Amino acid sequence: MANGAGNHYGFELPEELIMLRDQIRRFMREEVKPIEDTLPHDATGCAPADLARLRGLAEAMGLTRLTVPEEHGGNQLSALARAIVAEESAKCRLGGYAPALGAFGGGPPNILWSGTPTQIERYAKPCIDGAKRAFVAITEPTGGSDPRNNISTRAERRGDAWVLNGRKMWITAAKGADFGVVFARTKDGGGGAPPEITAFIVEPGFPGIEFNEIKVIRALSPYEIVLDNCEVPAENVLGEVGRGFGVAQAWLVDARIPYAAGCIGIAQEALDMACGWVKQRPTRDGMLADKQAVQWMIADSEVELRAARMLVYDAASKVDAGQPGKVDASVCKLYGTETAGRVVDRAMQMFGGMGMAKEMPLERWYRELRVKRIGEGPSEVHRMVIARDKLNRTDGGHYFG
Template sequence: MYDPIEFPEETRDIRDLTTKICEKYQMPLEERILAGEKLTHTDFEPGIRAAREAGLWGLSLPEELGGANLSCYNLVAVQEAASKPLAPLRFWGELPPFLWNASGKQKELYADPVLSGEKAFCFAQTEPSGGSDPAGSIRTRAVRDGAEWVITGNKVFITAVDFADFVFVVAVTGTDQRQQGGISMFVVDIDNPGLKITREIDVLGGTRVHELFFDNCRVPAHALLGAEGGGFGQAQQMLSAARMTVGAAALGIAWRALEMMTGYAKQREAFGSRLADKQAVQGFIVDSWIEIHQARLAMYHAAQRTDEGHDTRVEAGMVKVLGTETAGRVLDRAIQVYGGAGVSFDNPLAHWYGLQRLARIYEGPTEVHKYQVIARKLLNS
């Protein structure tokens, strides 16, 4: 498929490396998914090991912490390539920036095991009361009790719980201040007796998420991450980076769907001619290519600005919106071209369709980014 973006040599090399690992380890997993298998974390481990051996470990971490120290530009390029298989390539060794300089117990129990790949974490912010307005909707509370903190509350739609060893939890510690110093971040071991994993929830795209209850969950003083009241900024820091990579992953899927749609249209005949010769199908393909190209240009421009040191929180939201919305439209067109074959779960398109519908909600719904983040920035500038 024609790609007009001219990448620097370094970016081309790392994209090619990612693609080769995907072809060897992830595409066979895609075939197993299409055959009806449910994969476990163990199935992804060969690809994770291969990525680590290739230097793709802790993608955004500084080299002194053992990471790949990728620029944001190269990071989104890698994520785009890694997401083209139905079983995307996973990268471990990532550590939130607020733990980069961890010391003492936090370094020993949490930072070092993540850096080495021995342990993994999940992030719990969303609650039944809402997720798009974390500052206003969070009801989970943490109260100091001597040398301990006691956490009480409920989190829902939490991803990666099934292979996490501990969870980063956002909780209210100062009701009056909220985002102005009233929200803190804690780390809780997954086997803490006060933490109950009460429900596994199947959602669109074959994804499994969980509900967590913190029932007078006691954690030591070192479970507070950073300063008390600094949790809102820490959470936003994690989410901003995630939004850029979610957009990149969506565009990787959109590009693969475009390749599939184009290939199918060339070889499928209907009413005496190829689908590729039908004006409607040509329109689907051209419109999809234009949308993907525009979204990718915006994404790589935003990534470059990030590397230059600009505050790109608004652009990260834009990338997330463009990527996920574009992928949804491209997948819809691709399924229309495939017809009945497109809605079968022995076709990746059907799996991605549900997954990308979900992607328009998590890490901030499209409407929140458009009207609460981007519009506010434009109207107040």
């Protein structure tokens, strides 16, 4: 790897973050890589015994619970540190959807920390050590880009329960999860006011819930969730009735920075692999690495990745300094995901036929990164958020920006 050591990007990372980054690089190289080399190309995780061992190692190195607040027994890192963890841990075949094959744990949806003490004990804490897994269901067939207006799943209060009716779409890994946070409309808008949205903790064992797999371009399937008079106990309202959207929005905005960082990690790995390949691939008159056409693909990729990484560091530093990071997070998400897609595409080009082979991780990353331009808000929505900020516009919908 050409860029293996030191603080080579010019951004003054604090010494402890350089150490964290190097520690994760070592963990990925020495512990994760040997396991993932044995996995089928479209695996979405590793064997439970391997995962338990990786978790134990990560725990011993202090690399777990990184998104869990200290008051809940976690080791919550700064936004900048989380971006670095996301970038380094995505440098594996499973890519951004399974950082270090799940070894880093600490994965309750952060919105759960706004729950009651009972909800936190019952739902959030078991996620930290991997005993429970959750999904988050916002998007519906009516559209995901403007969820506040598009959520038409209804929740009606009946005695001690809320009754949910509607359909959710594209919900990642919903089947097999122990519970999910489902957003539903509890009051229509009107007179210029938006509809009120409430978050509910829903278990798959509740009556009136059904999951249907949707096969998509990437390995990890999302699901349709059908809620047919699904009864949710009143104590499973997460946060306040009618305030679900605000909590979700703050959390999703925060998640965009590591989301972009993970994409950059995948693309950096692809570029480094391509650089290794072109140096050893002979042509009639020299190596592929001697060709200007190839060098330009490498140079463009390196420049774009450095720029994307700087945007991530900048946004994370602003968030850590307590400044509003909403537009910066959209900038990162837009540029990070689009850059990563371009870089992996160029890496595949440099590998030629080998770039198409399932035994290489490239085609998998390519498919995964395609989703990243849609998930967590499509590129167009983030462009709109950035443009509206530049133009001082406050009109329009209630996008996750």
